[in-house]
Amino acid sequence: MPRLERLPEAHIDYAYGIFLLRDKHRLIKALKSRYQPTVHGTRTWGSAFLIMDYLAANPPALGSKVMELGCGWGAASVFCAHRFQAEVTAVDLDPAVFPYVDVFAEINDVKVITRCSDFARLRGPDMGKREVIIGGDICFWDNLVSPLALLINRAIKNGTQRVILADPGRPPFYELCDKLTDKHDVSLQEWYSVEPDRYAGEVVEIRPRA
């Protein structure tokens, strides 16, 4: 059983060692009145907790360079910075998510670099500098499958060792996994997280072919 962590105030979650704010928290209310994400970056999605649980069980080396694609509020990025002292770059095409990332990083006393970019435009050498690339719930439309497959190919060709994606189990996500099996080692598993609540979904890890 994990250590009991008393929460400092209402509307805060504690999951995998980090504090996260819920919708009803006064800071989230204040952020929502100023910044309204428009591409589903509107909360911490369950897939972020799947990534945290998976990485807790399959940790990267301390101090790894990590890039999160489609970071939304950045919970998985903050987790990596906190748990593995990772040097994290959180990428999203929607600039309205970054104030949420900044607040989550601040309340957990970590640094996360943010970058506003469509992930389809990320270059291979830039991604390849990161040993680990993560993404939670980022393959939710059919038209995201090809760009994501191409970018994962570019990242691995340029040196990325692990790409870890989580998803509730939508058809485009499975299509992406299928598309990658020709070129890379692809391990797709059902997974569940237990903090702050139980959540079940899928995690895929893509590695360079041995």
Ligand SMILES: C[S@@+](CC[C@H](N)C(=O)[O-])C[C@H]1O[C@@H](n2cnc3c(N)ncnc32)[C@H](O)[C@@H]1O
């Ligand atoms: C469903 S949310 C998931 C957010 C976060 N990963 C989580 O699990 O809480 C999807 C995120 O991907 C971002 N996104 C969608 N398409 C993108 C693209 N082409 N490039 C970069 N970010 C993208 C959205 O802005 C949104 O923040």
